[in-house]
Amino acid sequence: MSPARVVLGRRRFLALTAGSGLFILFRFDPLAAQEPAHPPGRPSYPTDFNAYLKIGGDGRTTCFVGKVELGQGSKTALAQLVAEELDVPLDTVDMVMGDTELCPWDMGTFGSLTIRQFGPVLRGAAAEARAVLVALAAERLGAPAARLVAEGGSVRDPEDPAKRVTYARLVEGRRIERHLEKVPAKAVTAYRVVGRPAPRKDALEKVTGKARYAADQALPDTLHARIVRPPAHGATLKDVDTSRAAEVAGTRVIRDGDLIAVVHERPDLADRALARVTARFERGAPALDDENIFDHLVATAPPGETVGESGSLDEGAKLAATTFEHTYLNGYVAHAPVETHSAVAKVEGGKATVWASTQAPFMVRNQVAEALGLAPKDVRVITPYVGGGFGGKTGARQAVEAARLARLAGRPVQVVWDRAEEFFYDTFRPAAVVKIRSGLGADGKICLWDYKVYAAGDREAKAFYDVPHQRTVAAGGWGGGNPPGMHPFGVGPWRAPSVNTNTFARESQIDIMAAEAGVDPLEFRLRHLSDPRMRRVLQAAAERFGWRSGRAPSGRGMGVACATYMGTYVATMAEVAVDKASGRVRVGRVVCAQDMGVVVNPDGARQQTEGAVTMGLGYALSEEVRFRSGEVLHRNYDSYEIPRFSWLPRIETILIENPTTPASGCGEPPIVCMGAVVANAVHDATGARLLRLPMTAERVKGAIAKG
Amino acid sequence: MVRPISFTLNGRPVQLSVDDERMLLWVLRYDLGLTGTKYGCGAALCGACTVLVDDEAVRSCATPLKDVAGRRVLTIEGLSPDGELHPLQRAFHDGHAFQCGYCTSGMIMSAHALLLRNPHPTRAQIVEHLDDHLCRCGSHVRILEAIESAAKSGPGGAR
Numbered sequence A: 001m002s003p004a005r006v007v008l009g010r011r012r013f014l015a016l017t018a019g020s021g022l023f024i025l026f027r028f029d030p031l032a033a034q035e036p037a038h039p040p041g042r043p044s045y046p047t048d049f050n051a052y053l054k055i056g057g058d059g060r061t062t063c064f065v066g067k068v069e070l071g072q073g074s075k076t077a078l079a080q081l082v083a084e085e086l087d088v089p090l091d092t093v094d095m096v097m098g099d100t101e102l103c104p105w106d107m108g109t110f111g112s113l114t115i116r117q118f119g120p121v122l123r124g125a126a127a128e129a130r131a132v133l134v135a136l137a138a139e140r141l142g143a144p145a146a147r148l149v150a151e152g153g154s155v156r157d158p159e160d161p162a163k164r165v166t167y168a169r170l171v172e173g174r175r176i177e178r179h180l181e182k183v184p185a186k187a188v189t190a191y192r193v194v195g196r197p198a199p200r201k202d203a204l205e206k207v208t209g210k211a212r213y214a215a216d217q218a219l220p221d222t223l224h225a226r227i228v229r230p231p232a233h234g235a236t237l238k239d240v241d242t243s244r245a246a247e248v249a250g251t252r253v254i255r256d257g258d259l260i261a262v263v264h265e266r267p268d269l270a271d272r273a274l275a276r277v278t279a280r281f282e283r284g285a286p287a288l289d290d291e292n293i294f295d296h297l298v299a300t301a302p303p304g305e306t307v308g309e310s311g312s313l314d315e316g317a318k319l320a321a322t323t324f325e326h327t328y329l330n331g332y333v334a335h336a337p338v339e340t341h342s343a344v345a346k347v348e349g350g351k352a353t354v355w356a357s358t359q360a361p362f363m364v365r366n367q368v369a370e371a372l373g374l375a376p377k378d379v380r381v382i383t384p385y386v387g388g389g390f391g392g393k394t395g396a397r398q399a400v401e402a403a404r405l406a407r408l409a410g411r412p413v414q415v416v417w418d419r420a421e422e423f424f425y426d427t428f429r430p431a432a433v434v435k436i437r438s439g440l441g442a443d444g445k446i447c448l449w450d451y452k453v454y455a456a457g458d459r460e461a462k463a464f465y466d467v468p469h470q471r472t473v474a475a476g477g478w479g480g481g482n483p484p485g486m487h488p489f490g491v492g493p494w495r496a497p498s499v500n501t502n503t504f505a506r507e508s509q510i511d512i513m514a515a516e517a518g519v520d521p522l523e524f525r526l527r528h529l530s531d532p533r534m535r536r537v538l539q540a541a542a543e544r545f546g547w548r549s550g551r552a553p554s555g556r557g558m559g560v561a562c563a564t565y566m567g568t569y570v571a572t573m574a575e576v577a578v579d580k581a582s583g584r585v586r587v588g589r590v591v592c593a594q595d596m597g598v599v600v601n602p603d604g605a606r607q608q609t610e611g612a613v614t615m616g617l618g619y620a621l622s623e624e625v626r627f628r629s630g631e632v633l634h635r636n637y638d639s640y641e642i643p644r645f646s647w648l649p650r651i652e653t654i655l656i657e658n659p660t661t662p663a664s665g666c667g668e669p670p671i672v673c674m675g676a677v678v679a680n681a682v683h684d685a686t687g688a689r690l691l692r693l694p695m696t697a698e699r700v701k702g703a704i705a706k707g
Numbered sequence B: 001m002v003r004p005i006s007f008t009l010n011g012r013p014v015q016l017s018v019d020d021e022r023m024l025l026w027v028l029r030y031d032l033g034l035t036g037t038k039y040g041c042g043a044a045l046c047g048a049c050t051v052l053v054d055d056e057a058v059r060s061c062a063t064p065l066k067d068v069a070g071r072r073v074l075t076i077e078g079l080s081p082d083g084e085l086h087p088l089q090r091a092f093h094d095g096h097a098f099q100c101g102y103c104t105s106g107m108i109m110s111a112h113a114l115l116l117r118n119p120h121p122t123r124a125q126i127v128e129h130l131d132d133h134l135c136r137c138g139s140h141v142r143i144l145e146a147i148e149s150a151a152k153s154g155p156g157g158a159r
Helices: A003-017 A074-086 A113-141 A167-171 A203-208 A243-247 A267-275 A293-300 A313-319 A361-372 A397-409 A419-425 A499-517 A521-527 A532-545 A602-621 A674-686 A697-706 B024-031 B087-094 B104-117 B123-130 B140-153
Strands: A053-055 A061-065 A093-097 A149-151 A154-157 A160-166 A223-227 A236-241 A252-256 A259-264 A278-282 A305-310 A320-330 A342-348 A351-356 A379-382 A413-416 A432-441 A446-454 A469-475 A558-565 A568-579 A584-595 A650-655 B002-009 B012-019 B050-053 B056-059 B072-074
Touching: A053 A113, A053 A167, A061 A074, A061 A113, A074 A093, A074 A113, A113 A149, A113 A154, A113 A160, A113 A167, A154 A167, A160 A167, A203 B087, A203 B104, A223 A267, A223 A397, A243 A267, A252 A397, A259 A267, A259 A397, A267 B024, A293 A432, A313 A320, A313 A432, A313 A446, A313 A469, A320 A446, A320 A499, A342 A397, A351 A361, A351 A397, A361 A379, A361 A397, A397 A413, A432 A499, A446 A499, A499 A521, A499 A558, A499 A674, A521 A532, A521 A558, A532 A558, A532 A568, A532 A584, A532 A650, A558 A674, A568 A674, A568 A697, A584 A602, A584 A674, A584 A697, A602 A650, A602 A674, A602 B140, A674 A697, B012 B024, B050 B104, B056 B104, B087 B104, B087 B140, B104 B123, B104 B140, B123 B140
Parallel strands: A061 A093, A223 A413, A351 A379, A446 A469, A584 A650, B002 B072
Antiparallel strands: A053 A061, A149 A154, A154 A160, A223 A259, A236 A278, A252 A259, A305 A469, A320 A432, A342 A351, A342 A413, A432 A446, A558 A568, A568 A584, B002 B012, B050 B056, B050 B072
16 A cells, blocks of 8 residues: 555545544554555665765764564675675674664565565665775775775775775765766675675674563653453444543543543553453444355455466367366464564654554654654654564554554553454454366366456466466455455455465465376476476475375375465475374475575575474464454464474475576565465375365364365 | 562562562563563463573563562573673574564573473473464574574583
């Protein structure tokens, strides 16, 4: 959603609620701002390198970027890019991230775009800064620039050891006014920092407890807020009695229209006061639940858009010797970061400062400005470390709540959602339906592919297999634009939005056809793939895994799946054991091969892969939001089960060397195959085909019983 | 009930006069300013708030202050009082056994309690000990490796 859309949404919200009491209206909620479904092609990043880089008199380089460190290691990888292009030691680069006053504008941290899209911007800035420094050194040293060498934060003349000057001396803390046109970034072959493991810049703070998150900002006089919440989405407040809150000494009640909060100098005592508030709500939501939602989604989804088409479906159908029609389902999935949405806001003198756990500080700045009636320039959003995001911290309702309350309280206010609020206001990965009709010709080749996805979105929906007659249609998505009432609560991006759903459906269907054709599923894929990058990741995964050709189900419990994600190619193989009596699936081993072009930080990429594979076990096996009539039935981690240590498979990561292709992302791609690869392995183990995620023990048992 | 309560915190005596039914987590974070201990669930389900009380790992979000009267409380801030990293911290640091870092304090403190009791645990014992600790980033592999490495580096990683 673009910022302009957010403003419009806010106005509609105000128009609908003006003078009519208290409403919880999700559909027009300005806080539902999300990662754009299609990232802007040419973001308006500043072109002056001074916006990103400052070289201090002490020789240290400070790099200012609007991206945030969610745990994905970008603080380190971005510093590596700067150190490389500027030719300074990595440990002399300091990162300032996600501060809207100090850092140039950024759209937000999502889509695995930090390196792919923003990397070139930052590299360009650093490369230009280095060229300017060399030019300045040439004047200072009286030597031709072409002869000079920049390294380790200095420029020297190889022909005269006396001629050497540090960047710090050249700059002396001043802004560099000079600019050069079209400075090329370094050739990959000259890399010394990029492409190698680097110590994480956040390590020391994180292992000592010193890393500050939004809730750790200790501002004097802070009040902690607990907010009156509806029991269900769609419920409206009828009346509220806050009189007993005062039984907890030191409590204040703050009301700002629909926002009713108790505040106290201690969060746990605010919580006690909230327990004394009684509020009566009227529920109005339709009777949707986690079982009937799928028919509802198909019925209410917006008209489908064709996102890919070639040949003729009629022709393909005529050529088909066998036709396969299947419907794939997955439920809503929560982000469930261990850090809940948190913010501290201070409003004084017509200005607001907000410390927020968010993936999109500049978006939050606009939301807070809108809510307070301030100009965005009078709002500063500071993003400390963020305790996990996964797409769920793209909007920041809690920051707006803190700001509204702080304005009325006249003191800083901290809002930290409890776990129940986190589940309630999460913008879930949408439940989705995929219908596929495909056909195999007499020659054993796929001749027909008719694909329609409801509610998940179109990202990577189009099949990359060689099929002469195909069409891909997407109806609705996670990025906004859905008709009112389609989802009973907020939905949004979840690590690799759209693509977990699309990959599960596509790769399951491919496996079904391979089994029918009696062909090994890897071999079947390779027969329909001409893209060399995809063939290479599959072959690399197979080699490491020790893939043995065979027709599924072989009883061995081995599965394969492959996918593309915004420029990255990924192939995953897994080995599972299924307890046929209980239906319980245990994933023993996962091999994940990726081609992401240039690998900026191989250890960081491995870490992202391990994390994604582990997290992916959750949506594959257990994670599904249960709800009824707008009420989210999870209040805590006891009923919503995320992966644990005992689930851990052996994880092996293969990073394909492809230094001639620019870097793409790695935080999301390795998760996208997890649903499909486990489903395919379960089929190989048992002969049972699971068409719905998650593959809970009960569902697996049921599928085995059905044969 | 508001009454004076004394305990040892990170090796130093502490006396507070607060409601002793309050949970230790909130007192640590907002009365004593030790924010390294994190809130994650408030119901002893995630482990982010883990601290040691008399060398046992406890969930501070579910431990009333009165339960620590006269006892020894150790938080992440007390693990390296002289600034030199504890072997577990060193192992988590060097092995990048974290991503977002939010669960890290709890993981390290829980592992510390394990190694005090069992200096050389098997992988299965570590898994069992940490199975009710949640990490959403998926740092599990490296956390296990870090604890094994710390256990090797000294007598149970303890000093």
